[in-house]
Amino acid sequence: MAETETARQSNAAAFDSLEVALDRGSPIPLYYQLAQQLESAIEHGALAPGNLLGNEVDIAARLGLSRPTVRQAIQSLVDKGLLVRRRGIGTQVVHSQVRRSLELSSLYDDLAAAGQNPATRVLRNEIESASPEVAAALGIPEGRDVIVLERLRSTYGEPVAHLCNYLPASLLDLDTERLEETGLYRMMRAAGITLHSAHQTVGARCATADEGILLDEPEGAALLTMCRTAYDDTGRAVEYGTHVYRAARYTFDFQLLVRP
Amino acid sequence: MAETETARQSNAAAFDSLEVALDRGSPIPLYYQLAQQLESAIEHGALAPGNLLGNEVDIAARLGLSRPTVRQAIQSLVDKGLLVRRRGIGTQVVHSQVRRSLELSSLYDDLAAAGQNPATRVLRNEIESASPEVAAALGIPEGRDVIVLERLRSTYGEPVAHLCNYLPASLLDLDTERLEETGLYRMMRAAGITLHSAHQTVGARCATADEGILLDEPEGAALLTMCRTAYDDTGRAVEYGTHVYRAARYTFDFQLLVRP
């Protein structure tokens, strides 16, 4: 009995002793401030896996917030997979392993994944008429001008991937120099293009002779391929790309959350 | 001016003429009923891409709901990528292409993707001591009993993938016959295990001689590999698997949503 008491106390204390500082003058929404502080508490271990959070009504009262606001904060962490709610039980911090790279595989993966020492060489940056394949992927008329971008990405001086991308020429100007320093998506974002969604297909095949030379692999080596179309806020296709990765130096790594 | 009027009308009419039937007696939440009917209206084309939804206050009034309830319904569709909200503008249906297989790549992919005519042959279904690799992946002590499952999945009589899975032996019993008829995840779900998240790594490599025989590919052919650990509600690892796919017959296909 005493043990149960202690256990429960340690659970409750975990959150009770947590100091949450809300700034009502800040333009940052209250629910977001709370969510951020909870998240960092979980990351720093102040809230340990399995800990109960205490009921929402109490939290709201303690912080001087309404219950819906507290719920909104908690819900955002549930959506991220950090918390689990159970009816009649309470809200718990999810156990250990799950929360490493919890972000869903993002469009910036290429950059982040190679983020140790990435370098890009632009092999080609021209305007061309859209081929049938490209026109279909981008949903534009055949023959329309598109930017054709061909890049070789390396880390530590060793080639990792060959990237070939197509963008409607009307969208933006691509400066080759800046492209070698930053990623394509960063430049698109800077140009006011807000990405909304993308469709990807990942497969494998053997290297052709040319690819072998470019990527420093023997002909017939296994390569990882990725084909992607990215869409705008409004649903317009804004980018189509076919990427080829050296299997020995690259893998796709991602986290899946099961929708309840 | 008249044209503007017509355009606005056609946008507004799209939703206004939509019949939404809410059943307050149903155990299904009102926001969920509304979300479902909006979603099917979008799928059936009753709500066309780019259509404005009309403001939330009006919708709430027309349906006899409160605004937060309507917001909850709309928000769930925004999260799915079907709708886009813009401050000061309104809520729009996302343009065309984006909404085909909008569900995020799920754990049931193997089954669904091969869902045309899938067959499974169980090559092995035994209990074994966990190897260091398996123990580390599942977060259990080395030597603990685990179920080792080896399966060959085919479609139309042709092999597609070789699946090797490990599960803590304490979790459930796996009947070989049922495994040949249904998927592993379905059986786990039926046993009361609720999946929460998973971590996957996708790569490529060349086939070994043994794999070539099993999968009916020449030695050295490109294969797609996938390595996955799946976690419980509580964060316990409940499954670890290494899968090998014939590159010519399988690709990973998924949709990404960019978090705002």
Next chain:
DNA sequence: CAGTGGTCTAGACCACCGT
């Protein structure tokens, strides 16, 4: 300026869980 979504409040009742 008027209209939109974004945020927030202070209540309420219900369904589910453990005891």
Next chain:
DNA sequence: CGGTGGTCTAGACCACTGC
């Protein structure tokens, strides 16, 4: 049974957009 999250209401003010 009491406690929990799940849902719902009827307001309110603000920030941003377009005119």
